[in-house]
Amino acid sequence: MGIIVMLLIYEWKHYVAHRPIKPITKFGVWVKKLHLLHHFKNENYWYGVSTPFVDILFGTLKDEKKVQTSKTVRDLEKREKSS
Numbered sequence: 001m002g003i004i005v006m007l008l009i010y011e012w013k014h015y016v017a018h019r020p021i022k023p024i025t026k027f028g029v030w031v032k033k034l035h036l037l038h039h040f041k042n043e044n045y046w047y048g049v050s051t052p053f054v055d056i057l058f059g060t061l062k063d064e065k066k067v068q069t070s071k072t073v074r075d076l077e078k079r080e081k082s083s
């Protein structure tokens with residue numbers, strides 16, 4: 001039951017991040033901003049969708065001003081494939 005609830009929360013947060021919905025809380029606004037940075041600034045940071053906890057854990061929660069915009073963030077197919 002806990003896993004299903006967490007999945008629903010994750011999907012809801014992801015939906016809110018991609019739709020023109022303004023989150024109610026400041027935390028929600030911040031989490032949405034981080035996810036949009038992940039999609040539109042640099043795909044190598046800000047992995048957390050529903051919480052920035054994983055980014056704190058893995059060091060991928062960065063100050064957006066200190067991260068360069070990735071050349072491949074809008075077209076992930078152009079990323080070099082690691083072999």
Ligand SMILES: [Zn+2]
Nearest residue numbers: 014018035039
């Ligand atoms: Zn997304």
